[in-house]
Amino acid sequence: MTSAIVLILLLGALAYFRAPVLAWTVVIAGWLASLQPVWGCQVPVGVWGVAGVIAAVLNIVPLRRAVFTSPVFTIFKKITPAMSQTEQEAINAGTVWWDRDLFSGKPDWKRLLSFPDPKLTAEEQAFLDGPTEQLCRMVDDWKITHELKDLPPDVWQFIKDNGFLGMIVKKKYGGLEFSNYAHAKVVTKIATRGGTAAVSVMVPNSLGPGELLQHYGTEAQKDYYLPRLSKGIEVPCFALTSPYAGSDAGAIPDYGVVCRGSYTDPRSGQRFDDVLGLRVSWEKRWITLAPVATILGLAFKMYDPDHLLGDKEDIGITCALVPTEHDGVCIGRRHYPGGAVFMNGPTWGRDVFIPLEWIIGGRDFAGQGWRMLVECLSVGRCISLPAMSVASGKVASYTTGAYARIRDQFGLSIGKFEGVDEAMARIGGFTYQMEASQDLALTGLDIGEKPSVLSAVLKYHNTERMRKTLNDAMDIHGGKAVVLGPRNYLARAYQAIPIAITVEGANILTRSMIIYGQGAIRCHPFVLREMKAAMSNDAAEFDKAITGHINFVISNVFRSLWMGLTGARLVGSPKGGEVAAYYKQLTRFSSAFALLSDMAMFSLGGSLKFREKLSARLGDMLSNLYIASACLKRFERDGAPKEDLPVLQWAVENALYDLQQAMDGFLANLPSRTLAVILRKVIFPWGLTLKPASDRTGTQVARLLMELGPTRTRLTRGMFVSKDEADPVGVLEPALRAMLETEPVEQKLRKLGRDGKFKAVTARERLAEAWQSGQITQQEFDAVTRARKLKRDVIMVDDFDMELGQHDDTLLQRLIF
Structure with a gap:
């Protein structure tokens, strides 16, 4: 009995620390050899023989491949679902970064804390304090949204003259060449003053042709367009979405056919005859800046039925730059988005001839448009809408904290009523989560990463938290927020919520398909390797990947059970004090998430991608692991101020609770009920033990919002606040x-x-x-x-x-x- 306990402990230790196969072999052989001299147990020769055969199969690679991995490989190739080209390009877009650690089951917390803190250069800070501050002072959001339905001409000109449209463009082309962090902080500050101005600045930098040109444009295209974009001579838009293809952008019906034709270049007035080009037809909707754009980025499917370019007829999605003055290009009508009344509208054209040289990157990049778009979207999704969400959180925190302290009922400040302070805690906690999550992703961008999975996490969770913070702020302000007018600093942002929820991929789609759909393949240590091996019929690579994967699963079973039994109390933490328990719980749930992910793929196979509710819950697990870790990183970046502890506790404890609930919901709905019962016993041996942040913590957060102290200042830093007491926020x-x-x-x-x-x-x-x-x-x-x-x-x-x-x-x- 004692020897059996020793074996279990040894195997558990090997699994916990993910020992290689050779280590397992040595330890088991040593245990068998010790049975007779130590425990007095005779080991039959047959047992040694079976152990020797198993050891040989596991350690001798040619034998292992012949006996085990080759048969598995044959089955794997049959059951692995086919991946379309657009799916492959989406999967391959961007990079994996901290999200890979979270998927590993053993996050390297020292690595997280070693990431450089995002900082503004002196030039970037001067731009925020100078032109950005001045632009905010020029913005009268009520006048813009209620009277003008557009930015005033002087504001448009100021934006163009001061380089706001060229923040991402390199200096050699006349741009500002700001970091992604600076770009986001500029957008955030403007958005705290007015959504229309923020969107007008944001789109050319994160969703416009400028990003595509810098990465893929020909030298001639860069030399001509980038200086003009930087100076505001050109106003760009990018036309991707059509009435029949919204979130399914790969299904766009717009097309271009290779042919010979003639055209007049609107830029030079020169006529060109018998040119190899494309006759393009399109109908696009919801295109920001389209009504006032001078240059149209256009995505369409390209065909070559006459084989003028080669043997391939269906060339694929292609992106081109088309001057809006070009014959046949139609713009000038507007949509009417609620809240932030920015320039947004349709564009269309029929049989518009353009030369091949107008393809972004030239003819060599024909058919590469989808890859170009998803790679650039992975950057833009980290910046634009998450920054506007952070801005909404800052405004809600700043205004609601003050208003709830100033406004009284029954002789008491309304913020001191528990029902109100519960909502205020959500405002402060979600704002902390949103900015921490974005700042960590921006760190990744500025060190050269393109975290496509994390960008989807940010897009969904920041905009959903924006929705919740603004709802709570509206509730607390009551009648003041209901009545529209110059004094109402919340209503326009509230009305604009559906815009952020819908664009750049509808939130329902982002949560149920994209976050985990990309994350499971990109971030998992072995799945993508296995799939690539299957597609390339590489049995040797599959052998390495599948044996590593099996070891990974066994390890996570033992790790999840052990950390569940001990409440992760024995897990190491890079920090002591109040935050240590958070690091330990995140390590525990990282292993549990990795285990659930593997069991989902094992039990459901290729059908998992159609089980959107389960996929969404897996995405919620990954997302909350990221959000909680980002909050811990932010706390240390701020110098671990003790006065911020209540906000950190609320943010992390609620993220951990949401993570636990996602796991509970997943297990409750996993089709294999036997597997679900076993997994529940492994991951939650004592049941669901985590609770959301306490009422006491929430009250502390609410009180901090109502005080003129450092926590309120840190939570709302970077926000524009007028110094004029006649201003509704300035007062x-x-x-x-x-x-x-x-x-x-x-x-x-x-x-x-x-x-x-x-x-x-x-x-x-x-x-x-x-x-x-x-x-x-x-x-x-x-x-x-x-x-x-x-x-x-x-x-x-x-x-x-x-x-x-x-x-x-x-x-x-x-x-x-």
């Missing part, structure tokens, strides 16, 4: 400061009232009476008067004339003050 902090400073005087006035010391009835008259009777000083009278005036400015809602045209409350202000 918040002066009002909060004034109210906090005069609270002792207000308490004194209330006590005088309770003691019957006043003859007057109204608060205004009682204040004057207290001053005239010497109960308060002139300075206190002036301070309270100012604080009450600022408080009224904060809580007031807009009113208009009967036609909802003129906005003017001067008369009402005179009556009250």
